[in-house]
Every structure is written in C-alpha cells, then in structure tokens.
Amino acid sequence: MHFIIQRDKFVQSVQHVNKAVSSRTTIPILTGIKLEVTSDGVTLTGSDSDISIESFIPAADEEKEYVEVKKEGSIVLQARFFADIVKKLPGDDIEVMVQDQFATTLRSGSVVFNLNGLDPEEYPQLPKLDESRTFRLPQNLLKDMIRQTVFAVSNQETRPVLTGVNMEIENGILTCTATDSHRLAMRKAITESTTENLTISNVVIPGKSLNELSKILDDTDDLVDIVVTGSQILFQFKHLLFFSRLLDGKYPVTKNMIPEQAKTQIELPTKELLHSLERALLLSKEAKNNVINLKTLEGDVLEVTSISSEVGKVTEKIHCHQVEGEELRISFNGKNIMDALKVIDSEMVHIMFTGAMSPFILRPTDHDQMLHLFSPVRTY
C-alpha cells in the first residue's frame, strides 16, 4: 500500500472514524483504524462492534485531487497514536507506505513516523444491510431530534431497552421516544421514505450510539439516508457510513401513558422557569434528591420552593403568562424538568397538570412536535 493524501481531508476522516474506536475493547484488532486503498480512493474504518464508522476519501472529485494512489492495499494502525499523529503532522500532504510485516511509514514535511501496523485480514467485515426499509431526514433535524430526546434515556442497565431511543414511523411521521420511567421525552417529525407506506416500530438505538452520531452531524439540511434492519441501523451520508446495533427487547408502549385532560394549566417563559429551577436546585444538590415544590398563588403567580434542612430554604415567585384551573401543590425532580427545558428552543412553555399525584406534561407553545412527561414525587 502506498499513497499521498491531502492532510486536512485525512485528519477529518480519521477523527470521524476514531469516534467509534474504544480503548476498552476486548478485541485487540478493534483498537486500530483500518485503511484500505483502491484506485477510487481511501476508505477508513473504526469500530467498537456496537458502533462502526466508515469514511471514504475519493481520489478526486470535480473540484480537486485528494489522493495520489501509488499502490493499492490495506493496513490497520493503532488508533490511539495514529489519530494524534496525523493531527500534528506539519505538511499539507501525508505520504503513507506499508512495507514488510505491516511496518508503516508516515511522511510529512521533514517528519517520518515508522509505526508497527496490524494485519488488515483480521479486521471484521462491516455488515451488508438490506436497504428495503429506508427513510430520509435532513442532518440538522436528525441532530435536533437526538438532542431533544437522548438526555431522557435510562442509565440503568436493569432494563437495557430503556437505555435507547425508540424510533417509530407511521403514516410518514417519525416519532422518537426516550424514557427512564420517571420522565419521558418525545419528538415527532415528518419524514420522507423511499419505501411506499413504510412502517417501523420498536427500533431502539443505544443512547451512546446517538451521542456519537450527533457529533458527526452538521447543521446543514443535507439529507441522511437511514436504513433499518432487524438488528442494525445505518445512517448514510455522502462519503460516510455510521452503523449501530439495535437494542433487543420490547420497548414499552408509551401512548396511553400520556394524560389528555388537564386540571391545572400554566403558560410561562421557558427561560424564567429554567433559571428559577437552577436556583432552587442549588440547595437540593446537598440533599441529592432534587425535589422542588410548586404552588399556584393568586394572580397568575407560581411559587417555587426548595428546602434543605442543613443549608436553608429558597422561595421564588414567578409571574406566569397564564394559570388556569384548580389550585395546585406538587413536588417533582427539578433536574428532570431542567433537562427538558434546556432542549426546548421555544420562548414559552405550557404545563398541563392532572393533580398532585399524576404525571404532568410540558410542551413548547408554538408547535406540537414535542412533548415531555414527568412523574411527580410524593413528599410527606
């Protein structure tokens, strides 16, 4: 194998595939990044067996030549060193050459690295997916949907299926849901599908995979093709493939958990509630339970309180846009509400309570594509 490649392109690709590489893998070859060179260009692969990322750098496109291929071939290089090395090489180009016994030379400017490579034949093949169930989303929308749901997944391994985000498609609507059984985040979007009447359910993607995917997603509306099979999902960009395994198990049916009738309804500015909870949580961080108490008062006023027997007490009054229905006193995990408020981009939120002991709903006021559900906390 022997090629010369434009440094910036190479660095970016290495950084992308390196996101899938874990130093804690039990499969030694997966500590490496695989490089494969053909006359078409260079393909890089990183994997921790849950997530696999493949990045392709074409030899040339309409605009420019990126790679000068001198000899085809492949090699696996230790990700930990290789990724740092290419980032710090001084020249505009990097020459990569494999000699006997996988000994690899990287040359750039007046710098030469001689690295011990690994046998590329040992590197596992990425799965070939059946593309019959495929849909499409703009990158920025997919990034938003991940940000607005993934924070609510469970971090407990007792119910593994809850550590993922569930995807469903019905009538052209994609719904992403995450819940740790105390709170639930749901986000909907219209999707374009290449398959007619595509219906998908119980496609549960590990939260960790989505967090890594999110780092690769740009803020553009370029479309991502999403291919779903029984055990894998593939996100397909221009020159980049992102594979994740799916979680086994039946995702809970969440539709009928959502109350429809409200006893008390509140409308108030997102930021005001967020900042008020931040202050109230300063004291409850001592107690570690994050319990915040809420009370409606006369004149559209909401009282937020939090008590720590050791440190003291905080009381805050918020003037709401609107308070409607029955008087209310309720306690909840303030951190959960804060997490949800942080991902809501709308200026105002609407909260729908169904009594002090029942779950309540938080939504932005300006669209109905998002919903957050919370269980209250019993305080005696």
Add this chain to the structure above:
Amino acid sequence: MHFIIQRDKFVQSVQHVNKAVSSRTTIPILTGIKLEVTSDGVTLTGSDSDISIESFIPAADEEKEYVEVKKEGSIVLQARFFADIVKKLPGDDIEVMVQDQFATTLRSGSVVFNLNGLDPEEYPQLPKLDESRTFRLPQNLLKDMIRQTVFAVSNQETRPVLTGVNMEIENGILTCTATDSHRLAMRKAITESTTENLTISNVVIPGKSLNELSKILDDTDDLVDIVVTGSQILFQFKHLLFFSRLLDGKYPVTKNMIPEQAKTQIELPTKELLHSLERALLLSKEAKNNVINLKTLEGDVLEVTSISSEVGKVTEKIHCHQVEGEELRISFNGKNIMDALKVIDSEMVHIMFTGAMSPFILRPTDHDQMLHLFSPVRTY
C-alpha cells in the same frame, strides 16, 4: 447586619475570596466566607489557613454608591452554596439581612434565600504584618513571572521546600526560581522597593498559592505591594489582600549549578522546537518516560528522534538558525523542555550544551531575564 449591595460587585468579590476556600479543610468554620459590614463598606474573607484572601467593597467611591448599609455586623455563610447563589440571583441588587441565630436572608428580585449562617466570632483573625520589608511590581509582570516559573516546582512532598517558588531581591533585582531537581526555571525583573537597599532571600511561596494568586491578577500594569515577613507574604491590591504562608526550610543555592562554558550552541525558532517535541512525545507517552533523543547533523540540522518498542519510531529534522561547536548526541525528558518552551514568549531560543552528560541551558535570544536549566537523561 443588614445591607443592600450592587450584585456585580458582590459576585466578583465572592469569587475572589472563594479561591482561598477549600472543601477539604479540617476546620469547619473555614468552609464559610466571612462577611463584615461597617459604615465604610463590606469586607469578605475566605481562607484555607495556607492562603487567605480579603476583599473590600467600599460603600461608595467618587463615581458611585455600591452598598447601602442599614445595620453593621458580621456573619459566616457556607461558601459552597453562597458563591453559587449570588452568581445566579436575578436582580441588580442583593439585600442581605441577618436575624436571630445567624439565620440569614438573601433577597434579589422575587427570589428569597433563607440560609443557616455560622458564628462570625469563630472565624480566625487574619495576621497583621509588619510592613518594613515591602516591594512593588506591576500586576502583569508578576503574573508573567509566576507563569514562567511555577510550572517547574516539584510535586513531590519528599522535599517540601521544592514545591514552592523562591524569591530573592539583591540590588533592586527580583529573582524567582523554581526547580524539581531535574529542571530549573529562573526569571528576573527590576523591582521598586519602598525600603532602601531591600535584600530578601529564601522567601519560598507554595506553588499552589501562586497558582491561585495568578487567577486574580489582571493584565494591567497597576502596582501590587508585596510585604514579606518571616512566615507570611502579603500581596496588596486596591481593595484586595492576598496572604500566603511561606514554606519552611533552606532553598538550595542554584547559582553555581548553572554552567558558563558551552561546547555546543544552537539557535532555532521556539515554535518549531515545541511542535517537533509535541510530535516526538506522542510515541513516548506509551513508555511514560518522555525520553527524546537529539543529534546535530551537517548543515545546521538537528535530528529529533523518539522510539517506542511497541508503537514505532519518529524521526524529524529541524533546520536551525545556527549550530556551533562540537557534534552532539543527547537524551532528555522532552516534556520538561516543552513546558519551558510554552512559557517563552520570544520567537527564537538559544540552547547551550556542555556535553551529553551535563546540564544544559535554554534561553530566549532577545533578553537575559529568563533561564531554563535541564539535566540530560542517560540512555544505554
């Protein structure tokens, strides 16, 4: 105690004194910040008994009123909560009021915090220092001198005196020295003294104190008054006092450690050597010894190499501005050299070698106020 204070001023003062507060103190009252109010203004104090910081907010100055004092008095509030709370209060002003049993109310906008305070009588008094030995430095120069020496202190408690920076004044020249016995950093500056013919020696300030002080220092040339006594040092700014205890023990005499005759001399750009060492250290991080090898070649060229038996080898050639004297092969701890290069603001450095087994000197080429000394590493 009862006063109303401008929020921004208060937040800044709290943040300053909070730098001295440690949550790991064994003296419970020192987990708090002391507030003392007189008709002149508000004084805040934080301390971990090694470092103490006192900040004063005047009731008013020529420009403006900062504090409305309603009743004099004092209180100690838990730093951990108090510092976060004042930062997050919503109003422009904060009202602070102490009632019975040290119960304290903070009020700002529509937010009320009731905090359990501590008895201010228990808080230790700061030392009153004899100001007979006082000198002066601009803040930005003091900040530079700290940055350019403190990184070289020892982090081993086996010789406690080496964990500090030694200050000496002779003939109006202040010299700061730090060494961990493998490397030494020295920085000189002309100082102004209020005492005639002030001579100071063996004033060893803990590195930790200087790191905290550095965070408070601004990039202005406002003068800092520095008061030295047998066991304490005081840095005196407008409205701020920073006390640190001094380290006991005799600081080693470093003057005669510095070689005067060179066998090989090199001059090269600071950044080029820095980047080259960064690359070479990528491989030695595996071995954890940071050993880098240097060799002079024909034509003012320097060869930098580093070898890791597991990962591979790196070789780099640097074109120097000048290489003079005997041929040289030497090995050293590359991380130590890198640390020094990072604090040198000059474009070019000059290295003076006295043989493969002797200490060598690194200096900027454009002034003689700074010197770095390193021991080589023996490699077989």
